[in-house]
Amino acid sequence: MQTAGPFPNETTRRATLRLLGLLGLAGFAGTAHAASAPGWPEDAFRQKTPDEALKLLYGKSFEASDKITLDVPEIAENGAVVPVAVSSSLPGVTRISILVPENPYALTASYTLAEGTAASVGCRLKMAKTSNVIAIVESGGKLFGTSKEVKVTLGGCGG
Amino acid sequence: MASTIRVRAQAGSTSTEVQALIQHPMDSGFVKDSDGKLIPPHHIETVTFVHGGKTVLTANWGPAVSKDPYIKFSFAGGAKGDELVVTWIDNLGKTDTLTAKLT
Amino acid sequence: MRVLAVSILAFGLSAPAFAATQAEAEMAVAAAVKADAQAVPGNRWVPTVTALKAAQKALAAKDWDTAAAQAALAQALALRSVEQSKEQETAWQDAVIR
Amino acid sequence: MKIRRLLLTALAACLLGGAAPAPASPEADRTAFQAFFKDRFPQTPFADFGNGPYAVNAPMRKQWEEIMQFPPYDFALDEGKTAFETKFANGKSYADCFPSRGIGIRQTFPYFDTKTGEVVTLDLAINRCRVANGEAPLKYQTGMMASITAYMSETSRGKPFAIEIPDDPRARAAFEEGKKFFYSRRGQLNFSCASCHASSSGQRMRGDILAPALGILAAFPIYRSDWGSMGTIDRRFTTCSSQMRAEPLPPQDIRYRNLEYFLSYMSNGVPITGPGTRP
Numbered sequence: 025m026q027t028a029g030p031f032p033n034e035t036t037r038r039a040t041l042r043l044l045g046l047l048g049l050a051g052f053a054g055t056a057h058a059a060s061a062p063g064w065p066e067d068a069f070r071q072k073t074p075d076e077a078l079k080l081l082y083g084k085s086f087e088a089s090d091k092i093t094l095d096v097p098e099i100a101e102n103g104a105v106v107p108v109a110v111s112s113s114l115p116g117v118t119r120i121s122i123l124v125p126e127n128p129y130a131l132t133a134s135y136t137l138a139e140g141t142a143a144s145v146g147c148r149l150k151m152a153k154t155s156n157v158i159a160i161v162e163s164g165g166k167l168f169g170t171s172k173e174v175k176v177t178l179g180g181c182g183g
Numbered sequence: 184m185a186s187t188i189r190v191r192a193q194a195g196s197t198s199t200e201v202q203a204l205i206q207h208p209m210d211s212g213f214v215k216d217s218d219g220k221l222i223p224p225h226h227i228e229t230v231t232f233v234h235g236g237k238t239v240l241t242a243n244w245g246p247a248v249s250k251d252p253y254i255k256f257s258f259a260g261g262a263k264g265d266e267l268v269v270t271w272i273d274n275l276g277k278t279d280t281l282t283a284k285l286t
Numbered sequence: 287m288r289v290l291a292v293s294i295l296a297f298g299l300s301a302p303a304f305a306a307t308q309a310e311a312e313m314a315v316a317a318a319v320k321a322d323a324q325a326v327p328g329n330r331w332v333p334t335v336t337a338l339k340a341a342q343k344a345l346a347a348k349d350w351d352t353a354a355a356q357a358a359l360a361q362a363l364a365l366r367s368v369e370q371s372k373e374q375e376t377a378w379q380d381a382v383i384r
Numbered sequence: 385m386k387i388r389r390l391l392l393t394a395l396a397a398c399l400l401g402g403a404a405p406a407p408a409s410p411e412a413d414r415t416a417f418q419a420f421f422k423d424r425f426p427q428t429p430f431a432d433f434g435n436g437p438y439a440v441n442a443p444m445r446k447q448w449e450e451i452m453q454f455p456p457y458d459f460a461l462d463e464g465k466t467a468f469e470t471k472f473a474n475g476k477s478y479a480d481c482f483p484s485r486g487i488g489i490r491q492t493f494p495y496f497d498t499k500t501g502e503v504v505t506l507d508l509a510i511n512r513c514r515v516a517n518g519e520a521p522l523k524y525q526t527g528m529m530a531s532i533t534a535y536m537s538e539t540s541r542g543k544p545f546a547i548e549i550p551d552d553p554r555a556r557a558a559f560e561e562g563k564k565f566f567y568s569r570r571g572q573l574n575f576s577c578a579s580c581h582a583s584s585s586g587q588r589m590r591g592d593i594l595a596p597a598l599g600i601l602a603a604f605p606i607y608r609s610d611w612g613s614m615g616t617i618d619r620r621f622t623t624c625s626s627q628m629r630a631e632p633l634p635p636q637d638i639r640y641r642n643l644e645y646f647l648s649y650m651s652n653g654v655p656i657t658g659p660g661t662r663p
Contacts, residue, residue: 061272063229063243064228069243097447100447101444101609101663102609102663104249104250105250105451105456105663106447107447107450124247128211128247132244132245133242133243133244133248134242134243135241135242135243135256136240136241137240140239141240142198142258144256146253147249147253147255148249148252149247149248150247177588185463189458202453204454206459250456251456251459253451255453327639328570328625328632328633330631331571331572331630332626335631370574371568374568377568377569378567378576381567381576381579381583383413383417383578384413
């Protein structure tokens with residue numbers, strides 16, 4: 025019986041990836057793209073610090089706000105799956121981004137909201153080690169942010 | 184083949200709550216396999232949710248979103264029976280799409 | 287705790303302080319294999335297996351010193367695991383929730 | 385009755401050596417075992433012990449509840465249901481191999497088969513069903529075996545473990561063997577199952593909260609974040625062995641089956657919660 029996974033031919037997929045790796049196409053530097061999704065802000069996702077990532081993503085910096093709720097666990101049960109929820113009472117929120125400064129790349133997720141979409145998203149992230157989690161909310165063309173520390177005892181990056 | 188996307192979208196009186204789970208390895212490119220070789224990055228870059236021709240949410244993801252990613256959000260409006268089209272595309276150009284009905 | 291102490295001791299002893307001959311290495315590996323064979327199923331220690339494999343690999347590569355040292359380590363660990371199993375034959379009863 | 389008693393005494397003598405006291409009845413063992421955990425975790429409702437570490441650690445429970453909003457085992461569950469409902473090449477299906485057509489029966493496994501004189505787990509029964517119908521057995525530990533047991537567990541959720549020890553000295557011996565395995569120290573680290581999951585349950589070991597042994601199998605199969613995939617009871621047992629630095633036994637080895645028999649009997653009354661998620 026075959027497992028109905030997302031990749032019907034897993035062996036071929038792995039073989040292709042291995043080949044890409046051998047050709048040096050799938051290395052560290054993020055050149056692994058066979059095709060980048062349209063509109064995916066690759067440069068911002070390749071930055072090691074939140075500042076650099078935010079500069080590339082928004083072209084501006086943020087100010088602290090208490091109108092953002094960042095719900096994260098104090099101690100992650102496993103760094104591989106850290107539930108994160110961001111919501112805000114700020115008006116007209118257009119984007120919500122989540123950054124983890126201690127991860128190899130700081131920017132983790134960025135959501136673009138349509139008018140009428142609630143300023144509230146939940147997702148699950150990988151964290152390599154104990155780090156702050158930063159939530160950035162864009163409202164009325166300005167950036168606001170808040171952060172909270174999550175302790176990680178079992179790293180989510182193969183540790 | 185079973186879809187890689189599972190969606191629960193519930194229309195309430197004023198808004199619709201959406202939860203989605205996508206089957207994807209989300210390999211970060213920083214993890215080594217059992218032979219000590221780096222597993223190349225393979226992760227979803229973009230997910231879109233379209234309701235009534237309008238993109239209600241676009242998610243841009245890096246390699247640090249968890250394996251088999253999950254997302255939860257809500258948008259104004261939506262009625263039972265409406266269609267919600269969910270599409271993802273990853274860094275290798277693979278893609279999948281699912282049309283779900285609001286419940 | 288004693289188990290741990292002895293294993294640490296065994297690691298300490300494993301550094302080859304002598305130049306082993308082929309005959310000595312072969313004898314050491316044979317002794318380790320014999321000791322390992324006495325291990326109770328489900329309680330063959332992982333480091334025993336690792337050391338034994340390393341000893342056999344070194345033997346094949348004619349590295350007598352390494353073979354002898356790894357075999358001595360494997361033998362010590364195997365004997366300790368056998369001793370642990372024997373001790374637990376009755377000792378487990380002290381742990382039972384009553 | 386007298387003969388049985390005699391047999392049991394003889395058996396006990398074989399198992400434990402002449403000098404040792406005769407073992408308590410399995411029922412007395414179970415009562416003491418459950419009392420130990422109720423006493424250790426007075427805040428935990430009995431039915432909650434099927435939720436492992438989440439039953440005894442509030443901050444972890446919150447993360448778990450968030451994950452359970454859309455659990456990652458959903459894909460496996462779907463796959464298992466489809467496979468369960470798909471006919472074999474000979475036109476039969478899994479349902480033909482089990483009582484109640486395989487629905488809502490997880491809590492009765494493992495059982496002691498008085499015909500063959502051995503403990504039969506659900507996973508083993510699934511493979512025997514396949515082989516009897518001309519299909520190749522599934523690999524244990526993960527993949528399709530985990531998916532099918534996930535589905536079968538899901539149809540049994542809320543049903544309390546109901547393991548029986550039939551009036552057969554071999555069944556009693558299997559139980560005693562499982563008990564001995566549970567309490568015996570092994571591996572280079574010199575731990576027993578009990579050292580972690582009884583005496584230290586609820587405490588942190590590295591990053592993990594150690595689950596209480598009571599009800600520990602109720603959630604299987606599980607999606608473990610650490611594995612990034614599904615795993616069966618065999619996967620958990622073999623992983624535990626390796627973590628204690630003991631070479632694992634083969635999946636479904638009779639010693640593991642006896643251990644599962646012991647643990648499940650000790651958990652009688654705890655409702656099935658599987659499939660589950662764990663860190």
